Amino acid sequence: MNSVISKLAVAVAVASLAACSGDDGKNGADGSNGSNGLNSLVSQTSLSVGNANCANGGVQIDSGVDANDNSTLDDSEVASTQYVCTPARTTLDSSELLTNVNNSWYIEGTNKVTQSKTNMEEIAKMAGQAKNIILFVGDGMGVSTVTASRIFEGQSMGMLGEEHSLSFGKFPYAGLAKTYNVDAQTPDSAGTMTALMTGVKTDVGVIGVDEDIVRGDCSTVAGNELVTALELAEIAGKSTGVVSTARITHATPAATYAKSADRNWEDNSDQPAGTNCEDIASQLINFESNLEARIAGVDVDGIEVVMGGGRRHFLPKDAAYNSPDYAGSSAEGDRTDGRDLTAEWTGMYANGVYVYDQAGFDAINPATTERLFGLFNESHMQYEADRGNDVAGEPSLTEMTEKAIDILDNNNDGFFLMVESGRIDHAHHAGNAYGALNDTVEFASAVQAAVNATDAEETLIIVTADHGHVFTIAGYPKRGNPILGKVVNVGSTEPALAADDMPYTTLGYTNGLGFRDLGNETDSDASYAAAADAGRKDLTNIDTETPGFHQETLVPLSSETHSGEDVGVYAQGPGAHLVSGTHEQNTIFHIMNYAGNLVDSANQAVHLP
Amino acid sequence: MKTVLFIFLLFFVHTAVAECKKDFSTLGAKYSIAHSKAHAKQTKSKEHLTLWRLPKRVGHEHVEQKRFIEWMQAGTQKIRKTDYFDANKRGIEYYPEDLEEHEAQSDWSIYSQFITEEFIASLSPVNTVGKGCNTLVSYQGSKQNAKFELTWFPHKKIIQSFTILTPTLVTEWKLEKLHSDQTMIKQQFAQRSQYQLTDYADIGDNESDPFLLSMINLGFVKHGSSGFYNAQGEAMDGGHHHH
Numbered sequence: 001m002n003s004v005i006s007k008l009a010v011a012v013a014v015a016s017l018a019a020c021s022g023d024d025g026k027n028g029a030d031g032s033n034g035s036n037g038l039n040s041l042v043s044q045t046s047l048s049v050g051n052a053n054c055a056n057g058g059v060q061i062d063s064g065v066d067a068n069d070n071s072t073l074d075d076s077e078v079a080s081t082q083y084v085c086t087p088a089r090t091t092l093d094s095s096e097l098l099t100n101v102n103n104s105w106y107i108e109g110t111n112k113v114t115q116s117k118t119n120m121e122e123i124a125k126m127a128g129q130a131k132n133i134i135l136f137v138g139d140g141m142g143v144s145t146v147t148a149s150r151i152f153e154g155q156s157m158g159m160l161g162e163e164h165s166l167s168f169g170k171f172p173y174a175g176l177a178k179t180y181n182v183d184a185q186t187p188d189s190a191g192t193m194t195a196l197m198t199g200v201k202t203d204v205g206v207i208g209v210d211e212d213i214v215r216g217d218c219s220t221v222a223g224n225e226l227v228t229a230l231e232l233a234e235i236a237g238k239s240t241g242v243v244s245t246a247r248i249t250h251a252t253p254a255a256t257y258a259k260s261a262d263r264n265w266e267d268n269s270d271q272p273a274g275t276n277c278e279d280i281a282s283q284l285i286n287f288e289s290n291l292e293a294r295i296a297g298v299d300v301d302g303i304e305v306v307m308g309g310g311r312r313h314f315l316p317k318d319a320a321y322n323s324p325d326y327a328g329s330s331a332e333g334d335r336t337d338g339r340d341l342t343a344e345w346t347g348m349y350a351n352g353v354y355v356y357d358q359a360g361f362d363a364i365n366p367a368t369t370e371r372l373f374g375l376f377n378e379s380h381m382q383y384e385a386d387r388g389n390d391v392a393g394e395p396s397l398t399e400m401t402e403k404a405i406d407i408l409d410n411n412n413d414g415f416f417l418m419v420e421s422g423r424i425d426h427a428h429h430a431g432n433a434y435g436a437l438n439d440t441v442e443f444a445s446a447v448q449a450a451v452n453a454t455d456a457e458e459t460l461i462i463v464t465a466d467h468g469h470v471f472t473i474a475g476y477p478k479r480g481n482p483i484l485g486k487v488v489n490v491g492s493t494e495p496a497l498a499a500d501d502m503p504y505t506t507l508g509y510t511n512g513l514g515f516r517d518l519g520n521e522t523d524s525d526a527s528y529a530a531a532a533d534a535g536r537k538d539l540t541n542i543d544t545e546t547p548g549f550h551q552e553t554l555v556p557l558s559s560e561t562h563s564g565e566d567v568g569v570y571a572q573g574p575g576a577h578l579v580s581g582t583h584e585q586n587t588i589f590h591i592m593n594y595a596g597n598l599v600d601s602a603n604q605a606v607h608l609p
Numbered sequence: 610m611k612t613v614l615f616i617f618l619l620f621f622v623h624t625a626v627a628e629c630k631k632d633f634s635t636l637g638a639k640y641s642i643a644h645s646k647a648h649a650k651q652t653k654s655k656e657h658l659t660l661w662r663l664p665k666r667v668g669h670e671h672v673e674q675k676r677f678i679e680w681m682q683a684g685t686q687k688i689r690k691t692d693y694f695d696a697n698k699r700g701i702e703y704y705p706e707d708l709e710e711h712e713a714q715s716d717w718s719i720y721s722q723f724i725t726e727e728f729i730a731s732l733s734p735v736n737t738v739g740k741g742c743n744t745l746v747s748y749q750g751s752k753q754n755a756k757f758e759l760t761w762f763p764h765k766k767i768i769q770s771f772t773i774l775t776p777t778l779v780t781e782w783k784l785e786k787l788h789s790d791q792t793m794i795k796q797q798f799a800q801r802s803q804y805q806l807t808d809y810a811d812i813g814d815n816e817s818d819p820f821l822l823s824m825i826n827l828g829f830v831k832h833g834s835s836g837f838y839n840a841q842g843e844a845m846d847g848g849h850h851h852h
Contacts, residue, residue: 189814205817251814264815270805330666330681330802379704379808429813525704525810558821559813 039066041073047083054085119172119577128597129574130460131414133233134405134450135196135592136168138443139189139252140425140436142468143568148433148507149440151483156441160480166441167448168463168570175579176566177588179467182211186564189425190263192466192585193255197418198226199589207251207280208259216262218277229592230256231291233416234300236601239408240415242303243400245381245439246422247310249280252466256418257303258283267313269336281313285341285348297606302349304370305404305417307395309377311356314341323356323378325392332378345373358393366406374400383423383435384442385547386522397421401446405453414458416596419446427524428469429559431512431550434484435524436471451572460573460595462588468563470510477506484545500536505544509553512560518548532556628741629764634664637788637797638767639672643781647774657785660723660767661797667721668797677801680720688720693801699820700806722766724759732759745769 045060047053053060064079066072100106138145146166154164181191184204191204198208206213208228214220230240244253249266258280265271268279283290288302315321315333321340326332335341346354352371355361361374376394381387387394395403401419408415421443427435447463454461475487475496486495486503495503514534534556543549553560569588571579575595579588593599639659645652661668665682675695683689687705694700716725732750739745741764748759754776760769771782788794807821815821 379702380810423810426810426813429810523704558823561813 036069038069039071040064041066041071041077043073043078047085053083056086056088058083058085116172123577127575127594128600130458130592130595132238132409132416132454132459133229133414133592133596133598134417134419134454134459134461135229135588136443136447136450136461136463137193137196137252137418137420138424138440138463138465139246139420139422140428140467140469140562141421141440141443141465141567142471142563142565144471144473145424145428145436145440145465145469146568148471148473148483149437149444152437153441153444155480155483161483162479166444167451168444168461171461171463171570171572171576173571173576173579175569176582177464177569177585178566178582179465179585180564186562187467188251188263188562189466190251190255193252194226195584195586196464196466196588197228197230197255199586199593200226201584201586202226205263206261207254207263208257209261213261216272218261218271218275221259221261221277225259225294227295228256229589229596229598230303230416230418232593232598232602233596234291234303235295235298235605236598237411237413237605238415239304239411239413241305241404241408241417242308243305243397243404243417244308244420244422245384245397246308246420246426247313247380248284248306248308248375249310249313250308250380250422252420252422253308253418254280254284257287266310267335268339269317269334279313281310281335281341282339285314285345288348295606302371304411304415305372305407307372307374307376307400307404308422309375309379309381311342311375312378314375316340325357326378342373342375349373356392358395361395361399361403364403364407366403367410369407372403372407380423380426383427383439383522383524385435385438386524389522397442397446398449402449402453405450409454414596416598417450419450421446423524425469428471428509429512429561430524431509431514431516431553431560432524432548433471433507433551434545434547434549435522436469437483456573458574460575460592461571462576462579462592463568463570464588465567468565468567470512470561470563472508472510473506474508475504475506481506482545483507484549486539486544495540498536502536503539504536505539505551508551509560511555511557512553513550513558514553514556516548516550517542517546518550519546521548524550532558629744631742631764633662633742633765633767635662635789635791635794636765636767637661637786637794638784639786639788640768641783641785643783645779645781647777647779649779660721661788661794662721663795663798666798668801669720670797677797679798679801682717688717691806693804694820695801697820698804700801700804701809701812702806703809718766723768724771729759729761732757 041064043062045062047058047060049055049057051057061082061084062073062078062080064073064077067077068074146169150164150166150169151161153166154161157164179187179192181187181204182201184191188204190207191202194206194208195201200210202209202211203213203215205215208226209221209224210226212220212224230242234240242248242253242256244250246252247266251263254260254263260280261277265277265279267281271277271279278286284306288300291300292298311323312332312334314335316335316338317331317333319331322332342354346352349371352373353364353369355364355372355374356376361376364372381394382389384396387396397419404417404419408417421439424436424439424443427439447461450461476489477487478490478492481488483506485506487506488494489496498504513532515537516533534553537552566582569579569583573595575591578591578594637659639657641655641657643652643655657672659670659672661670667680669678669680671678677693677695679691679693681689683705689705690703692701692703716727718725729748732748734746735749736747737744744763746761746763748757748761750757756774758772762769767784768782769784773780807815812821
């Protein structure tokens with residue numbers, strides 16, 4: 001340390017005496033010497049970078065009186081300390097950023113922002129730019145399901161998995177939707193889909209009606225009906241379609257076309273005796289006449305494409321009406337009013353085609369088919385992983401989506417299509433991640449098929465879920481660890497052990513039926529055949545990646561439940577930017593309405609002479 | 610003389626075989642099933658299980674549990690199950706099973722008569738009494754630690770008595786009543802077909818349904834006899850088709 005010491009002398013001035021008129025007298029004797037004065041000392045010390053007082057370095061200046069007169073400013077003599085700090089740098093040399101800029105993650109992030117800026121510039125801001133609207137609903141496809149499915153699909157393609165994107169993960173815009181029903185913190189499919197389709201949140205368990213309804217009370221329907229986006233599209237002259245792997249009368253598809261005080265009233269036999277309301281299946285068949293009766297001046301031509309399961313709600317409870325592929329000796333149908341709704345439909349629409357199996361589906365020529373009604377199972381369609389076991393074969397969600405678009409886009413005025421993957425939800429209810437992930441991957445495939453089949457400049461595609469599930473991705477598995485496997489930590493090759501000295505899976509459920517080891521069973525619902533088995537199990541010798549493995553759970557319930565957290569909303573096309581942010585779920589309708597100008601178009605159609 | 614005797618024997622055999630031409634595809638058979646500790650004098654527990662049989666369709670009525678499990682042939686090697694809860698007048702429907710995946714249930718006889726033909730064939734016949742349709746054959750056998758004593762109506766295809774003895778437990782089946790009234794038997798199925806049914810896949814979507822919420826407590830025949838015995842004579846879980 002360099003030090004500079006300067007010594008300053010301090011002179012003491014003696015006051016001059018005033019002059020006298022006489023001779024100067026003799027000088028007096030010298031007085032005694034006064035005591036010596038004290039020197040002030042200043043000391044400067046250089047400070048290096050990182051100093052507590054000067055992060056970028058600088059100088060510390062100490063000052064004080066040299067009390068011990070040793071010409072050194074001792075620590076005890078310091079009366080004042082000041083700092084003069086070197087100012088911080090505001091620029092970096094490019095060579096100092098090389099580690100960042102050469103990293104692939106950094107490069108990808110930079111490109112993403114660049115693309116986002118481009119997206120912003122290309123936003124179609126004018127309302128009504130979407131000639132076509134496709135709403136994809138993954139029933140029960142919460143964010144954890146999306147993440148796990150992304151990894152699952154990526155790993156099935158030979159990747160580590162985490163870096164992969166599902167089809168809709170590549171959409172330019174994403175947001176969140178708050179899914180609660182008016183009367184429920186954790187919602188169900190009926191209330192949530194009603195919100196998505198009508199722009200109005202409502203109660204749990206009701207279809208197409210507002211919160212003034214009393215669930216299960218048929219008399220409260222009238223006057224509380226809501227108008228759906230599908231109905232508006234119909235009125236506006238667009239073609240419309242509903243596709244689902246669940247029963248076509250199940251809550252999610254039903255909310256596109258029906259009004260019901262209870263989601264379970266799928267056919268007349270499901271309603272209490274004496275109920276005077278039309279059941280959901282009948283409403284599907286009578287959609288055209290019902291809409292025209294409900295809204296004066298409306299002239300529609302009915303839903304052009306309907307595909308899903310649920311044949312039993314359209315057939316009488318009479319074995320004579322059994323479908324050729326029905327495997328049973330008793331009646332396939334459930335209706336007790338003697339009506340064959342499939343026959344009523346074909347009677348209404350002479351140019352329509354009714355199909356019930358893969359062969360019939362394959363024979364459909366979308367270029368020449370005006371109207372299609374497909375019921376491929378007496379109840380829900382098969383899980384994707386189990387679809388090969390269907391007796392007569394049934395089309396995949398991707399195939400149904402492609403066929404639907406091929407038919408609907410024959411209308412020059414555009415179309416509205418709702419596509420639901422209805423059984424992600426069911427697999428989760430059964431506690432089977434394998435089934436849920438498989439169906440989600442198929443759902444993503446259907447979305448890609450829609451992207452491929454449409455023009456992004458005139459088609460708004462929204463992908464979302466109605467609600468989530470209590471499905472978790474937990475532990476600290478290393479990168480690329482099989483998503484359906486046991487947790488293996490970073491740097492390890494053997495499964496991690498919990499405090500109970502047993503391994504545990506990455507995926508799990510908070511509640512439900514719990515553990516099952518059913519091997520290669522691909523029907524998730526096989527889980528219901530046994531009592532709940534919650535709690536920890538020794539998974540050491542169990543292959544948790546098999547289709548029939550059902551993850552452990554904490555709380556035993558007859559069925560795993562929905563969850564209450566927000567779900568993702570992913571969009572591309574005109575108006576897609578509006579999904580950004582956190583929304584009430586019913587806002588999705590308003591985005592579709594804005595993009596497709598649905599209400600104004602419908603109003604215009606009604607008022608045309 | 611020998612010729613006369615031979616002709617008589619032929620006539621007897623022919624008569625015995627031709628004597629039972631009745632169709633027993635429709636019947637009801639009520640059993641008591643007693644469980645007791647080995648070498649104990651007192652019965653530990655007792656329950657009743659009634660077999661209701663129609664062509665290609667059977668019902669297992671667990672009387673004390675007020676539960677009726679229906680099994681129906683649904684095409685080639687597929688079986689459909691419906692679980693009826695009599696106290697609630699509700700039912701749970703299941704999809705048809707693919708029997709190829711569950712070899713233990715590949716034989717319809719396990720549903721229609723509680724024991725497989727293969728199991729019966731593994732036992733040794735001891736005695737035959739009765740004649741014609743009421744022919745009753747006694748069997749004995751053992752497998753690992755279990756011993757079996759079976760009396761069996763071969764024409765009616767039903768158990769008269771069945772005892773399983775293990776070192777710790779004795780299970781005794783006894784036929785208490787046989788029903789042949791076809792109208793009454795068909796009514797067992799008809800009355801339950803009027804119950805409100807729920808797809809088992811929909812259980813999770815009916816969170817507000819008190820019946821479905823209580824499913825876990827309704828049980829799936831955890832402790833009682835299912836009525837199923839495999840080829841080894843081992844009792845199998847009730848309603849659980851995976852082994």
